[in-house]
Amino acid sequence: xxxxxDLNSLAGMMPSMGDLQEKMQRMQQRLATEKVxxxxxxxxxxxxxxxxxxxxxxxxxxxxxDLEDIEMLADLTAAAVNLVLERCRERAQEITMEExxxxxxxxxxxxxxx
Numbered sequence: 501x502x503x504x505x506d507l508n509s510l511a512g513m514m515p516s517m518g519d520l521q522e523k524m525q526r527m528q529q530r531l532a533t534e535k536v537x538x539x540x541x542x543x544x545x546x547x548x549x550x551x552x553x554x555x556x557x558x559x560x561x562x563x564x565x566d567l568e569d570i571e572m573l574a575d576l577t578a579a580a581v582n583l584v585l586e587r588c589r590e591r592a593q594e595i596t597m598e599e600x601x602x603x604x605x606x607x608x609x610x611x612x613x614x
Contacts, residue, residue, distance in 0.1 A: 523599050524599075530551065531550065531595055538584035541561075543561065544560065545558065545560055546559045547577075553589070
């Protein structure tokens with residue numbers, strides 16, 4: 501029985517640095533362009549962000565313009581933003597796995613926390 505660890509076999513499983521760099525760039529591009537949407541208050545507040553967690557728009561139902569309860573508006577906005585950010589995290593994990601395969605799961609579980 502051979503207990504030695506073969507670094508050559510590990511290296512063979514890893515993509516080349518050029519290939520990895522290309523995949524990382526493609527992943528970053530997808531994260532920056534893929535839209536994620538969430539709403540709160542039955543659709544009264546809708547937030548759109550990119551998968552890299554950049555909010556691009558916040559849309560309000562016209563009925564909210566007459567709303568005098570500014571706290572409710574703030575709560576609905578915060579709820580929609582928090583939901584879209586959670587969906588962005590999930591989508592970013594999916595994109596990472598799609599682009600990097602098994603290396604993506606290793607990176608997600610590493611201190612880098614991609």
